Amino acid sequence: MSTPTSAPKKLGLREKYARMTRDLAWEPSYQPKDKIYPQAGLEGIKIEDWDRWEDPFRLTMDAYWKYQAEKERKLYAIIDAFAQNNAQLNVTDARYVNALKLFLTGVTPLEYAAHRGFAMVGRAFPGAGAQVACQMQSIDELRHVQTQIHTISHYNKYFSGFEEWRHMHDRVWYLSVPKSFFDDAMSAGPFEFITAISFSFEYVLTNLLFMPFMSGAAYNGDMATVTFGFSAQSDEARHMTLGLEVIKFMLEQHPDNLPIVQRWIDKWFWRGYRLLTLVAMMMDYMLPKRVMSWQEAWEMYFEQNGGALFADLARYGIRMPRHWEVSVKEKDRLSHEAWATFYNYGHAAAFHTWMPDESEMAWLAEKYPASFDARYRPRYEHWIAEERAGRRFYNPTLPMLCQVCQIPMVFTEPDDPTTTCYRESHYHGEHYHFCSDGCKDIFDAEPEKYVQSWLPVHQIYQGHCGGGSVPEVLRWYRLEAGRDNLDYLSSPDRQNWQRWKGEAAAG
Amino acid sequence: MSASATVLAYRGEPKDTAEHFHGNHLLYLGWDRHLMFCAPVCVPLPPDTPFSVLTEQVLPAAYAQHPDFARIDWNRVEWLLDGQPFTPDPARTLAEQGIGHKSLLRLRTPGLDGLGGSAS
């Protein structure tokens, strides 16, 4: 008796990846490749050999489905338990839910845009390795949208501001910031899109969104958000690796690619950093229990980890993104400038704003010793006094917006935090205004794109937003005045919370 | 190397040229060292608006909530039009003195430095 020695050997990871990915592709025989992949050459990126693409995760479709199914089982078990146990009552304070409103109305539609974007670039790239990675990411992003909609659905039963998230994304002034960011990437070519989203946004910047913020959600008792957040983030590690691989691949393929890639890194670092302004404010002002300050997070995730990344990429000739020094100069003012903006325009936002209480101001002063007491506390104390006198401050006039990031021009000079930063370009006889050198550079490199920006304030004045008065515009946003907007102090959310928690109504 | 000829030949339609604003021009106004108003503001005005309408109606509507506003000595205000020092004539129209569509007009009020001197 002899045992068979030719039993099929289990494939090693590298071999399995090669068989299940590359070997599924084929050489076309009756159409030339440039006709099948017409977008691949539009941006000037030169690829000599797509077979040199290295996917470090070596995840094949069968393993992908197995692990994603396991993630989904875990996630929905928790979301289900959260709903069944009325766990929305366990969050630290109803003010916290406003951070979630901003996250879910701002980010969820971007997950869907990412689903579409990766399906598009997966089709546009001629290499099998890149096609498979983009296809997996496209499916991941659709999963993220779905998990977030489940969370919206639950919170929407108890709190205002969630129900018209899809309608608002295409209309509301501050949601135009994330929307235009993604539309900008989607309307670029496939290589720029993947540099923008996979590298600059996911690899360099989204840690600031998902790590301290989701950890903050856990700290504030919001298990539903922690769960969809970390489940999404577990896919994100794969997406970040794709982003790094794309950069290395383009730079290894041809020396002519370096200046193009560096320009995209410069541009998309700045676009992404400006978008994260909203996250800075969520961390410092909207979490009743705070994990770390924006400044600490920026130091940890950008200065230290981003610094290591760019030191690593120096061998390819890549340097730190332009204007990164400005982000460091702004780290002790960004969240305060952003919160003041939403306090100014809280009558036109689908979430509530408020003034920090004394213990929160003490925390802010401790975390921002060089800036808070000198510059922001006097403003807040004035606003608190006005509110107590029955004159809660709202800014009565629509703001001037930056032509590129579309954020109101709230940022201050890099070397003078008491003076608004104004930058301007003239193009074909028109004035264009910017919040920063970073946004001005982006316009000057592609003016034909950004002369078309859909700027919410200008659109209102052109008569495209339901009318010229604030109530008319709010109706067009489907934002219910008196319920979804205004100060937290006067909100139905607060009244309900006090009723549910058995707290005495104050004042 | 750069992008293909197709990309370089691309032309966009500017969205905010003056003819889209029903006879108005957009004017941006910023009050330096008063960051309680988080950003400069944007107002639509007919180009034949006399400058005095700005000081008598538009600026009070925008800024009167600030305690410094009532203390402004209008004879001492320093104006910057599109980055250049500017001396307005209250009787002449915006268009007559070079205040055009999407111009930026900043005012500086020496001695008034915001809430508690904090530039707020």
Place this chain on the structure above:
Amino acid sequence: MSNNRVYIALQNNEDARPIIEAIEADNPHATVTHFPAMVKIDADGRIEVRRASVEALIGRAWDPQEIHLSLVSISGNVDETDEAFILERHN
């Protein structure tokens, strides 16, 4: 001194705990920081997650790709094999 820091962040849950323990044992140069709901492990140059070490702790076969179920984030160049999940920087 050049900055060649890498990190891995894992969820702070039952599935991730043996992975975290294995990393601590195999990477004595690494620093472990606990945050609400997550654990972040930083190290200069390199972090290895070894299949054999995790298996010794959990008493069953463990595929390094199972790390995808617990991963929050990473920084560094990834090398994934049958034996280990590795993050490294060479600069």
